[in-house]
Amino acid sequence: MTSSDKDIHRSVVRRGLTPRPASAPVVTPIWPSAVWRSEDADALDDQYEGRTQGYAYAREGHPNWHILAEKIDWLEGATGGLITGSGMAAVGAVFLATLKAGDRVVAGDQLYGRSLRLLKEELPRMGVEVVFVDPTDGAAAAAAITPGTRLVLVEVVSNPTLRVADLGTIAAACKEAGALLAVDNTFTTPRILKPFEHGADIVIHSVTKLLAGHSDVTLGYVSARDAELAKRLETVVVSYGMTPSAFDCWLAERGLHSFDIRFERAQANAAALADHVAGLSGVAQVLYPTRPDHPDHNRAMSLLGGQGGAMVSFRLKGGRPEVNRFLRAAANIPFAPTLGDIGTTLSHPASSSHRALTVEERAGLGIDEGFIRVSVGIEDIGLLTGEFEAAIAEATR
Numbered sequence: 148m149t150s151s152d153k154d155i156h157r158s159v160v161r162r163g164l165t166p167r168p169a170s171a172p173v174v175t176p177i178w179p180s181a182v183w184r185s186e187d188a189d190a191l192d193d194q195y196e197g198r199t200q201g202y203a204y205a206r207e208g209h210p211n212w213h214i215l216a217e218k219i220d221w222l223e224g225a226t227g228g229l230i231t232g233s234g235m236a237a238v239g240a241v242f243l244a245t246l247k248a249g250d251r252v253v254a255g256d257q258l259y260g261r262s263l264r265l266l267k268e269e270l271p272r273m274g275v276e277v278v279f280v281d282p283t284d285g286a287a288a289a290a291a292i293t294p295g296t297r298l299v300l301v302e303v304v305s306n307p308t309l310r311v312a313d314l315g316t317i318a319a320a321c322k323e324a325g326a327l328l329a330v331d332n333t334f335t336t337p338r339i340l341k342p343f344e345h346g347a348d349i350v351i352h353s354v355t356k357l358l359a360g361h362s363d364v365t366l367g368y369v370s371a372r373d374a375e376l377a378k379r380l381e382t383v384v385v386s387y388g389m390t391p392s393a394f395d396c397w398l399a400e401r402g403l404h405s406f407d408i409r410f411e412r413a414q415a416n417a418a419a420l421a422d423h424v425a426g427l428s429g430v431a432q433v434l435y436p437t438r439p440d441h442p443d444h445n446r447a448m449s450l451l452g453g454q455g456g457a458m459v460s461f462r463l464k465g466g467r468p469e470v471n472r473f474l475r476a477a478a479n480i481p482f483a484p485t486l487g488d489i490g491t492t493l494s495h496p497a498s499s500s501h502r503a504l505t506v507e508e509r510a511g512l513g514i515d516e517g518f519i520r521v522s523v524g525i526e527d528i529g530l531l532t533g534e535f536e537a538a539i540a541e542a543t544r
């Protein structure tokens with residue numbers, strides 16, 4: 148090795164050039180380090196025993212992970228929440244942390260498709276009994292939540308028919324039966340409802356959606372009311388390797404800063420778009436929770452405080468040919484299987500989220516070939532109503 152090779156090793160391979168300026172950055176830094184160094188073994192002991200705060204290995208925690216979790220905790224009125232690599236990782240963490248063979252789970256029958264698949268295909272394989280109920284029918288749901296039920300999982304507003312769950316009755320039944328109530332708050336967000344204030348024990352999010360808001364990151368969040376359960380969740384997340392990267396957490400934190408104002412605008416747009424589309428001759432039905440013609444209008448006014456959210460669904464007159472013509476005519480609005488982006492997106496449940504169901508099963512949920520779900524963005528409302536009006540006219544003329 149020449150002396151200049153040694154210099155390269157000293158100055159390039161060795162790190163230790165971290166600047167320690169007297170001033171501080173305004174923006175949260177990104178800490179991509181997979182490992183953290185400690186002063187000595189005693190210092191590491193102090194850290195692991197909780198006498199000091201620090202990091203050792205990024206899968207067990209890193210600053211961007213904690214910062215994002217704490218901000219979502221503030222929104223949900225939670226403590227000790229965790230960020231996971233996706234919304235499904237958060238759902239999976241709840242199952243892994245709470246269930247064992249022989250347990251019984253009661254779940255909403257219109258949950259997000261992948262959650263339904265986990266419940267239908269994976270949990271029974273592990274010896275867990277799963278019972279599905281219509282969460283809008285409080286009495287039927289309460290009857291299914293028998294003593295011995297370990298976990299109940301619901302979404303407050305269903306996808307894509309935007310039905311509103313009878314959360315009060317379900318929470319009361321869980322309390323009586325000693326069951327844990329987990330609420331996936333992705334659709335409603337803490338802007339509409341904070342599940343912990345309604346008796347939930349666990350709150351789940353797909354952060355991918357409205358909270359991050361820009362379709363450039365896939366993340367989840369889970370928190371528990373009980374400190375011991377929160378610790379169990381952390382063990383599962385860390386041990387099964389569900390911890391996300393620093394950059395993803397940083398991106399989501401940046402998106403989260405504008406969540407409140409984005410949500411307000413998207414929700415106002417959604418309410419206006421729903422009313423506009425309802426007046427068009429090519430539309431057979433519009434579903435928006437706070438509209439007087441919605442089947443759960445009263446519950447939307449009480450439980451959701453009159454906030455209908457950022458999603459609108461409608462049925463075009465006709466079937467697949469009309470839907471295809473509509474999607475092509477609305478070429479500036481992405482037809483993409485997501486929701487919660489700053490820009491409006493369209494989805495067609497019969498060919499995407501609900502394609503695994505039979506025609507009869509879909510009909511039972513009120514979904515036919517003409518059914519379209521809109522995730523409403525923050526565009527100018529005049530632009531949106533104009534685009535929808537023109538595309539619906541083109542599709543149904």
Ligand SMILES: Cc1ncc(COP(=O)(O)O)c(C=O)c1O
Nearest residue numbers: 233234235259331333353355366
């Ligand atoms: C209500 C709900 N929960 C969970 C998920 C899963 O989240 P992710 O796609 O981030 O895994 C989704 C995804 O669309 C969702 O809509």
